[in-house]
Amino acid sequence: MAEPRSRVGVVGPKDIYLGFKSLGLKVVDARTPREAEAAIQALASEGAAIIFVAEELAQGLGPLIERFSQQPSPAIVMIPDHRGSLGLARERLRRLVEKAVGIDLLAEGR
Amino acid sequence: MEVRVNATRMELLRQKKRLAMAQRGHRLLKQKRDELMHRFMELVEQRRGLRERVEEALVLGFRSFLVARAEMSKEVLYEALMTGGDMADRAGAPLLAVRMDSVMNVQVPRFALQDSREPYAYGLATTSAELDRALTTFSEVLPELIKLAEIEKAMELLAEEIEKTRRRVNALEQILIPQLEQTIKFIYMALDEMERSSRAQLLRIKEIIRGA
Numbered sequence: 001m002a003e004p005r006s007r008v009g010v011v012g013p014k015d016i017y018l019g020f021k022s023l024g025l026k027v028v029d030a031r032t033p034r035e036a037e038a039a040i041q042a043l044a045s046e047g048a049a050i051i052f053v054a055e056e057l058a059q060g061l062g063p064l065i066e067r068f069s070q071q072p073s074p075a076i077v078m079i080p081d082h083r084g085s086l087g088l089a090r091e092r093l094r095r096l097v098e099k100a101v102g103i104d105l106l107a108e109g110r
Numbered sequence: 111m112e113v114r115v116n117a118t119r120m121e122l123l124r125q126k127k128r129l130a131m132a133q134r135g136h137r138l139l140k141q142k143r144d145e146l147m148h149r150f151m152e153l154v155e156q157r158r159g160l161r162e163r164v165e166e167a168l169v170l171g172f173r174s175f176l177v178a179r180a181e182m183s184k185e186v187l188y189e190a191l192m193t194g195g196d197m198a199d200r201a202g203a204p205l206l207a208v209r210m211d212s213v214m215n216v217q218v219p220r221f222a223l224q225d226s227r228e229p230y231a232y233g234l235a236t237t238s239a240e241l242d243r244a245l246t247t248f249s250e251v252l253p254e255l256i257k258l259a260e261i262e263k264a265m266e267l268l269a270e271e272i273e274k275t276r277r278r279v280n281a282l283e284q285i286l287i288p289q290l291e292q293t294i295k296f297i298y299m300a301l302d303e304m305e306r307s308s309r310a311q312l313l314r315i316k317e318i319i320r321g322a
Binding site: 005006007008015016017018019020021022023024025049050052069070072073075077079080081082083084085089090093096097099100101102 | 147150154157161164165168169171172173175176179187188191205206207208210217218219221224241244245248249252255256258259260262263265266267268269270272273276
């Protein structure tokens, strides 16, 4: 195999995300933003290509996520928990569009 | 803007060359910006609805999983997840092929799932239907989740590059090019002025010679 293979990580409370383990994802237990930060750093240095982070924890990790967003790898992606989406990922994407276009395109009809 | 150059023909040529270069760069960067923007909007289009769909599926999956967790003892559940089949070996193993793709010279990763995993290779006797449902949901949503990661990552990287390119375009448009134009105008005026004054001198000299 010429193409490198990478891990996929999940960071968040184990009770919720453990199901992903059976699919081959690496689930790292984290209950606070601080724990999540350490987990993300560890997964990134292991060469994980994608790290899914519980939206609730990602809230407190703005600078870290911002830093990773400018590197080709890993991709940090927020996922909801059982209580549903907090809309953070949408908000983040809206800011990205704003950054790219220079104006707030998706402002109305959001 | 203060212009500090020697008003000579050599300098005029040099400044004109710089202006031509700046204008060419400006045109190219504008094209690059427009193409990047085009790609970016394609990604926006692709992502539309995908995140909502993935989130909905995940929420349902997590709910099932939590119900299953409540129904089963922790030990049984963990055992089901970790020791069933060769799960222990596979957990956290590399399952993603990553290829770098270049979009307008921006390196973006492309992800491909390696093998579709059969998630519920655990002892069925000890586990609940709810757990089956949760794990099925997760395995169904995983390809879309990976796709979402790829798209969102590409959007992040492209947005960064677009912003950089736009800043360069603006710098050329609003600072460098007007500055060069002004410099060239200044040199023209200075050269004209020199020419007039030397002509006036010549005329005077001619007058003096004729008068003598």
